[in-house]
Amino acid sequence: MFPKSGFCDLGFAKVDIDRQKRRGFAEVVYCPGKTKKDIKSISRQLLKNKQDLLLTRLDKKTFLYLKKSIPRLKYNVLAKIGYKATKKKNLKGGLVLVISAGTSDIPVAEEAVVTLEVMGNKVSKLYDVGVAGVHRVMKYVDSLKKATVIIVVAGMEGALASLVSGLVKVPVVAVPTSCGYGASFKGLAALLTMLNSCSPGVAVVNIDNGFGAGYFAHLINQ
Amino acid sequence: MFPKSGFCDLGFAKVDIDRQKRRGFAEVVYCPGKTKKDIKSISRQLLKNKQDLLLTRLDKKTFLYLKKSIPRLKYNVLAKIGYKATKKKNLKGGLVLVISAGTSDIPVAEEAVVTLEVMGNKVSKLYDVGVAGVHRVMKYVDSLKKATVIIVVAGMEGALASLVSGLVKVPVVAVPTSCGYGASFKGLAALLTMLNSCSPGVAVVNIDNGFGAGYFAHLINQ
Amino acid sequence: MFPKSGFCDLGFAKVDIDRQKRRGFAEVVYCPGKTKKDIKSISRQLLKNKQDLLLTRLDKKTFLYLKKSIPRLKYNVLAKIGYKATKKKNLKGGLVLVISAGTSDIPVAEEAVVTLEVMGNKVSKLYDVGVAGVHRVMKYVDSLKKATVIIVVAGMEGALASLVSGLVKVPVVAVPTSCGYGASFKGLAALLTMLNSCSPGVAVVNIDNGFGAGYFAHLINQ
Amino acid sequence: MFPKSGFCDLGFAKVDIDRQKRRGFAEVVYCPGKTKKDIKSISRQLLKNKQDLLLTRLDKKTFLYLKKSIPRLKYNVLAKIGYKATKKKNLKGGLVLVISAGTSDIPVAEEAVVTLEVMGNKVSKLYDVGVAGVHRVMKYVDSLKKATVIIVVAGMEGALASLVSGLVKVPVVAVPTSCGYGASFKGLAALLTMLNSCSPGVAVVNIDNGFGAGYFAHLINQ
Amino acid sequence: MFPKSGFCDLGFAKVDIDRQKRRGFAEVVYCPGKTKKDIKSISRQLLKNKQDLLLTRLDKKTFLYLKKSIPRLKYNVLAKIGYKATKKKNLKGGLVLVISAGTSDIPVAEEAVVTLEVMGNKVSKLYDVGVAGVHRVMKYVDSLKKATVIIVVAGMEGALASLVSGLVKVPVVAVPTSCGYGASFKGLAALLTMLNSCSPGVAVVNIDNGFGAGYFAHLINQ
Amino acid sequence: MFPKSGFCDLGFAKVDIDRQKRRGFAEVVYCPGKTKKDIKSISRQLLKNKQDLLLTRLDKKTFLYLKKSIPRLKYNVLAKIGYKATKKKNLKGGLVLVISAGTSDIPVAEEAVVTLEVMGNKVSKLYDVGVAGVHRVMKYVDSLKKATVIIVVAGMEGALASLVSGLVKVPVVAVPTSCGYGASFKGLAALLTMLNSCSPGVAVVNIDNGFGAGYFAHLINQ
Amino acid sequence: MFPKSGFCDLGFAKVDIDRQKRRGFAEVVYCPGKTKKDIKSISRQLLKNKQDLLLTRLDKKTFLYLKKSIPRLKYNVLAKIGYKATKKKNLKGGLVLVISAGTSDIPVAEEAVVTLEVMGNKVSKLYDVGVAGVHRVMKYVDSLKKATVIIVVAGMEGALASLVSGLVKVPVVAVPTSCGYGASFKGLAALLTMLNSCSPGVAVVNIDNGFGAGYFAHLINQ
Amino acid sequence: MFPKSGFCDLGFAKVDIDRQKRRGFAEVVYCPGKTKKDIKSISRQLLKNKQDLLLTRLDKKTFLYLKKSIPRLKYNVLAKIGYKATKKKNLKGGLVLVISAGTSDIPVAEEAVVTLEVMGNKVSKLYDVGVAGVHRVMKYVDSLKKATVIIVVAGMEGALASLVSGLVKVPVVAVPTSCGYGASFKGLAALLTMLNSCSPGVAVVNIDNGFGAGYFAHLINQ
Numbered sequence A, B, C, D, E, F, G, H: 001m002f003p004k005s006g007f008c009d010l011g012f013a014k015v016d017i018d019r020q021k022r023r024g025f026a027e028v029v030y031c032p033g034k035t036k037k038d039i040k041s042i043s044r045q046l047l048k049n050k051q052d053l054l055l056t057r058l059d060k061k062t063f064l065y066l067k068k069s070i071p072r073l074k075y076n077v078l079a080k081i082g083y084k085a086t087k088k089k090n091l092k093g094g095l096v097l098v099i100s101a102g103t104s105d106i107p108v109a110e111e112a113v114v115t116l117e118v119m120g121n122k123v124s125k126l127y128d129v130g131v132a133g134v135h136r137v138m139k140y141v142d143s144l145k146k147a148t149v150i151i152v153v154a155g156m157e158g159a160l161a162s163l164v165s166g167l168v169k170v171p172v173v174a175v176p177t178s179c180g181y182g183a184s185f186k187g188l189a190a191l192l193t194m195l196n197s198c199s200p201g202v203a204v205v206n207i208d209n210g211f212g213a214g215y216f217a218h219l220i221n222q
Helices: A021-025 A036-048 A061-071 A103-118 A139-146 A161-166 A181-197 A210-221 B019-023 B038-048 B060-069 B103-118 B141-146 B162-167 B184-197 B210-221 C019-023 C035-046 C059-069 C101-119 C143-145 C160-165 C182-195 C210-221 D019-023 D037-050 D060-069 D106-118 D141-146 D160-165 D182-195 D211-220 E020-022 E036-048 E060-069 E103-118 E142-147 E159-166 E184-195 E208-220 F018-022 F037-049 F060-069 F103-119 F140-146 F160-165 F181-196 F210-221 G017-024 G036-048 G060-069 G106-118 G141-146 G160-165 G182-193 G210-222 H019-025 H036-048 H061-071 H102-117 H143-144 H160-165 H182-196 H208-222
Strands: A052-058 A074-077 A083-086 A095-100 A122-127 A150-152 A172-176 A202-204 B052-055 B074-075 B079-085 B097-099 B122-127 B151-153 B172-176 B202-204 C053-056 C074-076 C081-084 C095-100 C122-127 C150-153 C170-178 C200-206 D053-056 D074-076 D081-084 D095-100 D122-127 D149-154 D172-176 D202-204 E053-056 E074-076 E081-084 E094-102 E122-127 E149-154 E174-177 E202-203 F053-056 F072-077 F082-084 F095-100 F122-127 F149-154 F173-174 F203-204 G054-057 G074-076 G080-085 G095-100 G121-127 G149-154 G174-175 G203-204 H053-056 H074-076 H081-084 H096-098 H122-127 H149-154 H171-176 H200-205
Touching: A036 A052, A036 A061, A052 A103, A052 F173, A061 A074, A083 A103, A095 A103, A095 A139, A095 A210, A095 E081, A095 F140, A103 A150, A103 A172, A103 A210, A103 E142, A150 A161, A150 A210, A150 D172, A161 A172, A161 A181, A161 A202, A161 G210, A172 A181, A172 A210, A181 A202, A181 B184, A181 D182, A181 H182, A202 C200, A202 C210, A202 E149, A210 C200, B038 B052, B038 B060, B052 B103, B060 B074, B079 B103, B097 B141, B097 B210, B103 B122, B103 B151, B103 B172, B103 B210, B141 E159, B151 B162, B151 B210, B162 B172, B162 B184, B162 B202, B172 B210, B184 B202, B184 C182, B184 E184, B202 D211, B210 D202, C035 C053, C035 C059, C053 C101, C059 C074, C095 C101, C095 C143, C095 C210, C095 G149, C101 C122, C101 C150, C101 C170, C101 C210, C122 E122, C122 H061, C143 C160, C143 C182, C150 C160, C150 C210, C150 F203, C160 C182, C160 C200, C170 C182, C182 C200, C182 F082, C182 F181, C182 G074, C182 H182, D037 D053, D037 D060, D053 D106, D060 D074, D060 H102, D081 D106, D095 D106, D095 D141, D095 D211, D095 H208, D106 D122, D106 D149, D106 D172, D106 D211, D149 D160, D149 D211, D160 D172, D160 D182, D160 D202, D172 D182, D172 D211, D182 D202, D182 E184, D182 G182, E036 E053, E036 E060, E053 E103, E060 E074, E081 E103, E094 E103, E094 E142, E103 E122, E103 E149, E103 E174, E103 E208, E149 E208, E159 E202, E174 E184, E174 E208, E184 E202, E202 G203, E202 G210, E208 G203, F037 F053, F037 F060, F053 F103, F060 F072, F060 H019, F082 F103, F095 F140, F095 F210, F103 F122, F103 F149, F149 F160, F149 F210, F160 F173, F160 F181, F160 F203, F173 F181, F173 F210, F181 F203, F181 G182, F203 H200, F203 H208, F210 H200, G036 G060, G054 G106, G060 G074, G080 G106, G095 G106, G095 G141, G095 G210, G106 G149, G106 G174, G106 G210, G149 G160, G149 G210, G160 G174, G160 G203, G174 G182, G182 G203, G182 H182, H036 H053, H036 H061, H053 H102, H061 H074, H081 H102, H096 H102, H096 H143, H096 H208, H102 H122, H102 H149, H102 H171, H102 H208, H149 H160, H149 H208, H160 H171, H160 H182, H160 H200, H171 H182, H171 H208, H182 H200
Parallel strands: A095 A122, A095 A150, A150 A172, A172 A202, B097 B122, B097 B151, B151 B172, B172 B202, C095 C122, C095 C150, C150 C170, C170 C200, D095 D122, D095 D149, D149 D172, D172 D202, E094 E122, E094 E149, E149 E174, E174 E202, F095 F122, F095 F149, F149 F173, F173 F203, G095 G121, G095 G149, G149 G174, G174 G203, H096 H122, H096 H149, H149 H171, H171 H200
Antiparallel strands: A052 A083, A074 A083, B052 B079, B074 B079, C053 C081, C074 C081, D053 D081, D074 D081, E053 E081, E074 E081, F053 F082, F072 F082, G054 G080, G074 G080, H053 H081, H074 H081
16 A cells, blocks of 8 residues: 555654655654754655655744755744745645734744645735624625635634634634633633534634644645 | 621521621522422521522422412523512613523523512523624624623633623623533533633623623622 | 624524525524424524524434424434425535544434535445554545545544544544543543644544534535 | 724734724733734824723833833833823722732732723722631721722632622622642632632633733723 | 451452551441442441441432341431441540531531541531621631631532631631532532632542541541 | 455444454454444354454343343343353463452452453452551452552552552553542542552553453453 | 731731731741742731741742841741741640652652741651552551651652551641652642542642641641 | 561662562662752662662753762663663563654653663664554554564654554553643643553553653563
8 A cells, every 4th residue: 555665764753755645745844852953854855755845843043953954945933834845836726814813823823824835825814803803804704705715813712713604605724822811721712612613614723733724724725 | 797697597507688788689599409498498587587589590399399388489490590579679770681692591591681680680682693693793783782781691612702792891791601512511611711702891600600690790780 | 794684583593594695504403402492493484594404413302393393304313413405405526434433433423424415415434444453444545535525533532533634635524522431531532632633634623523524524525 | 883994904913993982992902922013013003093002911121112112101010011091081980999819919909900090990909818817808898898899819719709799789800810839720729719609799800810800890880 | 567467358348347446446338339238248247346337428228228137227318327336435525616608518518527426526517607698607706716626518619618717726627519500510619729728727628528527527636 | 464354344333353363352342332233233243253252331231132142142240241252261371460449449340350351361359458458458468479460440549559569570550440539530530640650560541441451461461 | 806907907918917816826928929028028027016937938049138137037948938936836736747758749748847847846757658669658657656647748649648547546638749740730640649538537738738738737736 | 578677768768679679670760859969879779789770850960960979870861861780681571662653752762762671671663653654653563563562652642552552462551742732731632542542452651651661561571
């Protein structure tokens, strides 16, 4: 089923070079807990095997280290993503709309945006339209209706996902964030809100996982 | 400070007959865990001391038992409240609006409504206007603006409280209900949602505690 | 934005008859906590307004009651869903594959299947292929690859969602179930597993929420 | 319903300049997670549109940065609030009493006090009257009775809210704080205590959310 | 250290007949999960070895079964305790005062009372003096001061333990009960309240564990 | 890797008939959530393919139903296990000792015992030796030392596992049970105790999972 | 009841100078969250009113600051306690034994020891006798039997409290500590273990609360 | 039973020098919460009594301090283990295979590896074979089958343990790690996954407890 094994064994890592073919996109490297050297080795192995390179939760310092040996590596400081595509993607699929409830949720939203763009999607943003002033999002109902899939990023009580879902015909991918006062319990409150959406058409990814939402929306958008 | 002790000692209970004077309303009897006989003894003691009688979470069978010895005891089957006022209340204060997100939340909403009415408040209801179809509540923005205080009763993700609060100038008392799928964890999800409201102006009472919300709204309304 | 209000006010319920137009499918009725009479009134209102009728978590007894006044109402006993479509749907979109990890997860899986079918999707099933005997699911890799979207229903540790996601190019909608020994904490274990999937491309709905998964997969499939 | 849109779009933020009119007070800026520049842009937009300015959880360093471009911006270091009112408020409504159980709860209590004062309320304070020495609060029963609404701020077991509520006719807004030994679980213990108050007339806001309590009490006091 | 083994082996049980000597009181039998026959065998073995017999959480039906073969076995229906002392105890130590916050907490309080009495303590009761009407307990401050040790039994928010402790020089043993609305989470709220008492001098036993509190107070009282 | 597919497809179930060869023991059937008919079909398929039959959490009624069509099916009512071995097992490996802390833990202990016996292990039992009377287990230190592997089954605080582990050279498999007062939270307390054992050499299985412990001990014992 | 008010009002604090008389020991100052200046003011007020001074969780730096203006203030660096007794206490009551399970639990144990000594108790210590090597504590059974009350301080699984309780006739005060691997959840595991002790005679104080245990044991010991 | 007491009393520690004889391996020193001096004293006492020395969670700085007075003390920086064996171990038992799901789990895996090696086991490693690319672990099925016992170290959703267990005849010891996004709740997600494994033959140790897994696997391997 997986002829020619499909991975490179670096000892500490088995780089999955079959992934681009099998899943449509290369193995993505989650950087926390890995040494600079390990990230470099894995990155090189991926590039050598003509896989796209996407590094999540990459701090700037490590990026600068990597950049020395990986020319044209790009970096988005807000999203904390490093990336280098093998070749230019043709945009396909419809428009993905990324919404944030507050301004404090923007870093997570940007992680989704960059992920989507690197994977070749057309992306639009709508930030700071939380339910405390619902006229803001209501103003954009027409924009909501143009999207093929919508990502809603929200902390605190995370109510925006249900509201948006109730206005559209497309799937809403909800991302709870860890932003908020004590009883948000680092995103647990928003997570439960989104899982319990009274409006069907919402599915949820991990807390602060903008990358996961972007990846999932990309799969829908193909 | 509390001259003449202010309570009747029945041994198993110390009935607080000072409460109507001290707090503006008599001691309310929470029925679960009490025997029929105990509820009867306490009720009689309250009435004898010219206190209003309000019995919460009273099942119908116990009501029928009590009715035999307490003439003119009334009962609201949906709210599970038995009551008998010492004298007719003059309505004072403004209008209290009780909103439910779904139809399954109505029993809790009714507990709030009956509590408010027995305590002498003018009450209005708006049921089944959850965020899955936000045009329903938006249709009633003018009604929302007429209230002095609003109670929002909601299970599942409980997002309605934030939304309503964002539209009005008055305090919103939020009641999470235990209604919903597994990850509502018997009301915990809605409770956390409401505590984390991004819209200031929301305070929260216990899960399924329609009585507590009604009582609190009454205090605001005086 | 919502001309002609878009709902019917039954007092205890505001039936959202704008939903089929706005969201592509009619308001779905979640039956627990509603009386038989209430379900009947809501159902009739929906049908009168040419909305599809889908009743979830409907027990057989209530179904039999409803059937008397709603001719041609259908019922799936395993999924506990009652339904009556306004007109025959033309199947569109690709194939949705519904997978269950164990046989005890089948009722939830069936809730997803019936939801999808009523909404007009082509559905295929693959049951009892949990990771305890991974050769079972590996045998069906080709089937997995034919789907447009996959639903994975799993209790206990819920590991199957990650595994399946790692084999395909399409989105995986994961449904944790409450089935398992004590430390499954009524589905919490499977829920956390699925939210933490190391394989990107998984999004999660509420515990035991087969309907929600079916609805979400339908939106993807359009 | 919201003619002329009612907000200013800064891209990263949609400043709600309709809020003062709609809700009686301007949009309040929660500072954590926002850059200094973002806070400055939002603040200027609010002031330009004749909204009051209230910045919560503002650290001193950022205040000093803002002060350079926003003359007459004030700061309360204990409450961590920056503010600048458009015009002097006439005190209206009754007296709001802010009570703290311990001295460690004072920063949260001060956040409530400053919020109330900026919003134009008459405020009185009563600090360090926890139930470990109940004679302290009992000494002030007359003061309690003069308030229109009472805020109780308490960490550890948070028992003071129930006690105070049992002595008065007015609503008690309870604020749990994160102060205490291990099993306070960062305020969870006090939060649950307050939600379960055996004395009706207590409603609860988020852990350490002095601002939210002040805002809510202000709404009651109008 | 334990000469002559000190227990009787019944196969399914090793009855600890050394306990009366070692710990001052015989092994107490917790009945849930044991068959009627097993309880009978263990009881007989204890009596045969001149140990006091105390059976907790014993339902009435099993009591009636046991009574047939164990003459003079006594039963307290409220406390659900069966017992038979080997010989009359001389009361020693001071007075133990058992306080309940509400009437719904009385069954747990009675479990403590009966345990204390069987173990030979002088016991006094003070029921229904919760903080919602604090004048009730304040009326009894002199009684509180006469006790050698005090047990406080309380559900809901459990605030009474802290309050009582703050008034006396003796240890307070706190018993949280599972009585209350949803967010009491079956006694968790009261448990946390009591563990976080701001008034030193409170220690806590398990939820609804009246027996454990009685036993512990007995040890203090010797 | 899995030639000839290795399972029988019954539609609702894929019976893993490769398991006896691959894992050393046949697929075990967990009965809750399966219909009587489904259990019968799966059982027959297993027997037809010369797999051992082990049915866990089987209630007596279903056993009696199965017995009609599966001759010589055996049943242990305490362990709630039905079984039928293909051929007599030769006892191999050392002795497995199953210990219970209390008598209420015996049903879970018996589930382990029967599992072990059906799988062909020599088993010994030691029941009711909890730490409340530590001389009981200390009396059996020599017996402990004769075992190859020890299973400790304990509810309440579950301390016995650490104690036993500290006395022996062999692995201790710990099974928390759901037996205990309120703050055992249905086995969570014992589960955490065992996971945090200060004595290395303890590993833990799911709450009340006697079968899992027996199975794991069997693997060690081979 | 509290003539002459019984406290000094410093504005930010109401120092309870009635406490020594009412409770047998002065108000104890919990230092976290208080400024150096506040601690100094409170300390002086207490000393001026002839109350003993006990400062818990006092860091060394603040101690050095206080020492300048409070001569003869003492400090125990391990226990983090500052203290100054008004006059020498005569030792009364029996012996209090403080036991720690491991060496990492010693700081909490020392907090109990110093508290007890300052309050005038005879104290003995027994450290590092956890159940992983049970022969250590068994060696000291005679010492255990000499105590009037025993404090057991333990992290990880906290099993030692049950074991010790099972060997003695005196009350055991259990202190869970936050020491341990991940699933100790900062002391929650040990807390639950101790609350669920199968051996009656154990009561529990807050996580890491050595002071509370010392105070409680002192009350028993009088 | 423990002649000659079996421990050395250092006051702050009772070093268990009977452990090597009783349990097959010396007392292991868990370093967090101990001072450098304490670790040195304990280490010397162990070595003096001819016990093997194993120091877990030892930071490099403390190692360097210890090395000065303990010649030939070794250190593994990744595993954070210091050790010094009394004499060379002959490898006995079979092969222990240590598997990690991701590269971020390697430090925990290495803690297991070093523990096993110091205790005299033959160890093999297989890193980065998580279920996101299941072909990697499938490639090594033959290697899996050669092991006597397998340790699986995994964070995030921890699904690998179930999968591996389903492929082999030997016990799988599962170690959840704290690595992952927000809803991993510091390893809780992986812990629950592993406890709920649908594949029997998995037992679990504490979060991040590589040492505990190594120790347990060693006991199996003897």
